[in-house]
Amino acid sequence: MFENLTDRLEGVFKKLRGHGVLTEEHIAEAMREVRMALLEADVNYQVAREFVDAVSAKALGREVSQKLSPGQQVIKIVHEELVDLLGGSAEQIRLDGPQPVTIMLAGLQGSGKTTTAGKLAAQLKSKGRKPYLVPADVYRPAAIEQLQVLGSRLDVPVHPSTTDSKPVDICRQALAEAQDKHYDTLIIDTAGRLHIDERLMGELQDIQRAVKLSEILFVADAMTGQDAVTVADTFNKNLEITGIVLTKMEGDARGGAALSIKRVTGKPIKFVGIGEALDALEVFHPDRTASRILGMGDVLTLIEKAEAVVDRQEADRIAKKLKRNEFTLEDFLDQIQQIKKMGSLEQILSMVPGINKLRQLKDAPQPNEKELVKTEAIIRSMTRKERNNHRIIDAGRRQRIAAGSGTSVAEVNRVLKSYSEMLKMLKKMRGKPGAISGMKRRKVPKGMRR
Structure with a gap:
């Protein structure tokens, strides 16, 4: 939802990071751009003006840690003011008092x-x-x-x-x-x-x-x-x-x-x-x-979403299968189902820190919900024996799977290739201490809970 505003603000902050020392002119120019970005995002005119005034006053007053660079100081102030603008803290509905x-x-x-x-x-x-x-x-x-x-x-x-x-x-x-x-x-x-x-x-x-x-x-x-x-x-x-x-x-x-x-x-x-x-x-x-x-990003919400849909026993089972190199297409299908329960790919990726910078790179992969649906259809068109042993899927079977899933043989080949490459990557990871076990479900650290 905030993609355009995020892109505009990141452009402003990139300019600020290029200055060793921030002058009043630098801050004034940056705040003009921030104000324009807010107005383009359809923020109320008065609200945008008050926001920029508050950020400018704090930036010029140096009301942040001197351990931060000048550009980081302004970003920290903008973040604090955004939190305040949005309400400060989460508020739950009132469920106490007389019932109902x-x-x-x-x-x-x-x-x-x-x-x-x-x-x-x-x-x-x-x-x-x-x-x-x-x-x-x-x-x-x-x-x-x-x-x-x-x-x-x-x-x-x-x-x-x-x-x-x-x-x-x-x-x-x-x-x-x-x-x-x-x-x-x-x-x-x-x-x-x-x-x-x-x-x-x-x-x-x-x-x-x-x-x-x-x-x-x-x-x-x-x-x-x-x-x-x-x-x-x-x-x-x-x-x-x-x-x-x-x-x-x-x-x-x-x-x-x-x-x-x-x-x-x-x-x-x-x-x-x-x-x-x-x-x-x-x-x-x-x-x-x-x-x-x-x-x-929003790592806390991402963790909460994952914990809401991932069963601990299932996570332990998958982790053990990964260690034994027994992760099948059947398991792959189960993981797709878990991902879909967390929301759309766009929503999930929006919570990953730095994802906007990655998307701006040339030839960067973009989330494609349709490809996920196709992958699911292709795997579902396989027999249980084929899902548990992808090596038996020969040319004839690939044609049958493509016809059953409404896709092409090339698309079936692409899914099988991606799966094979994933297995190779997991095999390499098994040699690194804690690499696979670290993929198990983790609890949110006590100090980060809300």
């Missing part, structure tokens, strides 16, 4: 409220909560049906709302039902509009008065940029929202909404949606996002 906890999702039509309700229910259920989904959008029958479908997929109960009921009555009935059946979290999906109107706000305020809400989360489409910030500010003035969920963060948006919305509304971004899957909702970490923007 009630969470209302508000926002314009098409922002992703209904899908977010399902994602939030999935996340809370995985933590041992008992969520109850409440469809309160009676103007769009498909919204009620959509939430029922999501509830069925998640095995989460959904309130039996009907289009002839008033939203406020639905919420009152749902609260009584939750109390009676001991559900501990109500997630209310409200109606949206194409634009803000008094009737919409009045309806949300009626629900707010009728049901004691623990959280009012404003759901915004990050792709709409500054429009999302303006609408969030209006909702906040009418409802006093408690937090923000930014959806479609995996898209091609320039990042202006994420960088502006906290400063304009005063309310934190609590979650970000990073895909359509029901597990594609993440707690928003300002420090990690700032590091991504500056091309420093």
Whole structure:
């Protein structure tokens, strides 16, 4: 999402690193470029100006360690200010206090409220909560049906709302039902509009008065940029929202909404949606996002994603097979499945430090989701015997595999060649102490946990 901004900022910092001593003129020139980069990323004009002023004041005041070079000092200040701009620290939703906890999702039509309700229910259920989904959008029958479908997929109960009921009555009935059946979290999906109107706000305020809400989360489409910030500010003035969920963060948006919305509304971004899957909702970490923007990667999130999908026993099994040179195409297929659970290749690579610099190199390999899908199809078209012993795959078998996977013989050959080269690399690694064992699942160091 922040790719263009990252590229622009890295260009600015590269110039700064070329100076042994930074003068006021150097800093002023760099800050002009930073300001332009922020504006091009659709950051609010006032927010961009205040950000640059804060960085300039600290850079000129030398408020950083003298152990750093002048260029590093400015980068450190920019990182600190970005973290502050994005909210400072991660904020979780409130789950303590009287039960059931009630969470209302508000926002314009098409922002992703209904899908977010399902994602939030999935996340809370995985933590041992008992969520109850409440469809309160009676103007769009498909919204009620959509939430029922999501509830069925998640095995989460959904309130039996009907289009002839008033939203406020639905919420009152749902609260009584939750109390009676001991559900501990109500997630209310409200109606949206194409634009803000008094009737919409009045309806949300009626629900707010009728049901004691623990959280009012404003759901915004990050792709709409500054429009999302303006609408969030209006909702906040009418409802006093408690937090923000930014959806479609995996898209091609320039990042202006994420960088502006906290400063304009005063309310934190609590979650970000990073895909359509029901597990594609993440707690928003300002420090990690700032590091991504500056091309420093996000190793902590990468570790957490890996730990969430990698089974320890499975990791130990694979490590032993690697040591014994028994890593088969069957195992290779299993590893592809693990990678897919972590997210798209683009998302995974965006967390790797320095990946932007690598992409700028001539002939640098680019992530290709389609090639991963092809590889999976090719391996699945093999028999179990072929997966466990690739040496028996002769010309005739390759033709059959290509036909079965909808690919060409050349593509089958390419997969087998890549696999063979990987085995050679692993064989070399076996001779290095700790090389293979180091590939096992590691825990996050205690001091790095959040």
